[in-house]
Amino acid sequence: MHILMTGGTGFIGTALTERLVAAGHAVTVLTRQDRADSDAIQYLQSPDQISNDSAIDGVVNLAGASLAQRRWTPAYKREILDSRLDTTRALLGLIERLDRKPGVLVSASAIGYYGHHGDEILTEDAPSTPGFSSDLCHRWEELALQAEQFGVRVCRARLGVVLDQGGGAMEQMARPFRFGVANWLGDGRQWLSWVHRRDVIAAMVLLLERDDLSGAFNLTAPEPVTSRGFCDAMKRYKKTVITAPVPAPVMRLMVGEMADELLLNGQRVVPEKLQSAGFEFEFPSLDDALQDIL
Numbered sequence: 001m002h003i004l005m006t007g008g009t010g011f012i013g014t015a016l017t018e019r020l021v022a023a024g025h026a027v028t029v030l031t032r033q034d035r036a037d038s039d040a041i042q043y044l045q046s047p048d049q050i051s052n053d054s055a056i057d058g059v060v061n062l063a064g065a066s067l068a069q070r071r072w073t074p075a076y077k078r079e080i081l082d083s084r085l086d087t088t089r090a091l092l093g094l095i096e097r098l099d100r101k102p103g104v105l106v107s108a109s110a111i112g113y114y115g116h117h118g119d120e121i122l123t124e125d126a127p128s129t130p131g132f133s134s135d136l137c138h139r140w141e142e143l144a145l146q147a148e149q150f151g152v153r154v155c156r157a158r159l160g161v162v163l164d165q166g167g168g169a170m171e172q173m174a175r176p177f178r179f180g181v182a183n184w185l186g187d188g189r190q191w192l193s194w195v196h197r198r199d200v201i202a203a204m205v206l207l208l209e210r211d212d213l214s215g216a217f218n219l220t221a222p223e224p225v226t227s228r229g230f231c232d233a234m235k236r237y238k239k240t241v242i243t244a245p246v247p248a249p250v251m252r253l254m255v256g257e258m259a260d261e262l263l264l265n266g267q268r269v270v271p272e273k274l275q276s277a278g279f280e281f282e283f284p285s286l287d288d289a290l291q292d293i294l
């Protein structure tokens with residue numbers, strides 16, 4: 001297959017590209033960066049560089065400014081939104097003009113789609129509550145769905161907190177533990193729906209390959225944990241000398257609006273549709289994942 005990917009230089013995209021290339025597929029990455037091509041990976045800066053008669057079998061849409069790296073100023077919130085919507089619009093423009101349409105679009109979204117629901121278990125059919133992340137995901141998914149009008153099968157991948165070595169959320173979450181400090185955030189009862197990056201990659205390959213799958217898919221491990229549960233699990237792998245939870249007001253002072261949106265509230269999400277499709281997680285429990293990562 002020839003896969004076109006945005007965000008192919010990122011934490012998830014790099015691993016997905018490696019997996020696709022290892023399986024014999026060719027990948028074209030749309031990127032803002034100037035990178036040298038390799039045998040199986042071509043880097044382009046604009047969809048305008050792709051001619052109408054190009055043969056693209058599948059599209060993966062991962063690009064977007066990070067939600068966790070910077071304080072959410074009004075300007076940065078605009079960038080978070082625009083970086084996703086503009087990229088998705090550009091892909092739609094490309095799909096519209098291609099002579100032969102790709103079979104599938106796998107477009108990233110996030111479990112922030114659901115908003116905040118306390119302890120409620122959330123499957124793909126769960127309703128959402130308003131908020132910046134939820135609104136962002138709704139708009140991102142609605143745009144991606146427009147590819148269906150061109151006969152493209154669309155899978156919306158609602159990603160949980162993706163864990164692995166070498167980047168992503170784990171880097172920040174593990175930092176205090178590296179200094180012997182165990183912690184959770186706020187009261188620690190908020191849910192953390194995590195997923196190992198290898199399971200994300202395997203799930204995305206499944207969504208690319210299986211013609212019978214479309215719609216929204218929660219890409220989260222089957223066993224979400226609370227913030228305290230995450231702390232307890234980390235303590236089994238990292239020697240800590242003190243447990244020092246970070247109170248909610250301190251989190252709000254440190255990171256502003258992001259604290260309540262992403263850190264002090266969470267979602268208890270389960271991957272109902274993936275499991276119904278027969279997907280088997282390599283890392284169903286956090287202990288399995290941490291043993292591999294740490």
Ligand SMILES: NC(=O)c1ccc[n+]([C@@H]2O[C@H](COP(=O)([O-])OP(=O)(O)OC[C@H]3O[C@@H](n4cnc5c(N)ncnc54)[C@H](OP(=O)(O)O)[C@@H]3O)[C@@H](O)[C@H]2O)c1
Binds near residue numbers: 008010012063161
């Ligand atoms: N990792 C997670 O835990 C997680 C959880 C939920 C949802 N997601 C979503 O999944 C997608 C991939 O996640 P990731 O962790 O792989 O992200 P990442 O490492 O931050 O990579 C995202 C990619 O987006 C592109 N990008 C960054 N800023 C941009 C901007 N201002 N305008 C246009 N493109 C920009 C970059 O590609 P170039 O530099 O090549 O242009 C970058 O490689 C993201 O959209 C993210 O929101 C991730």
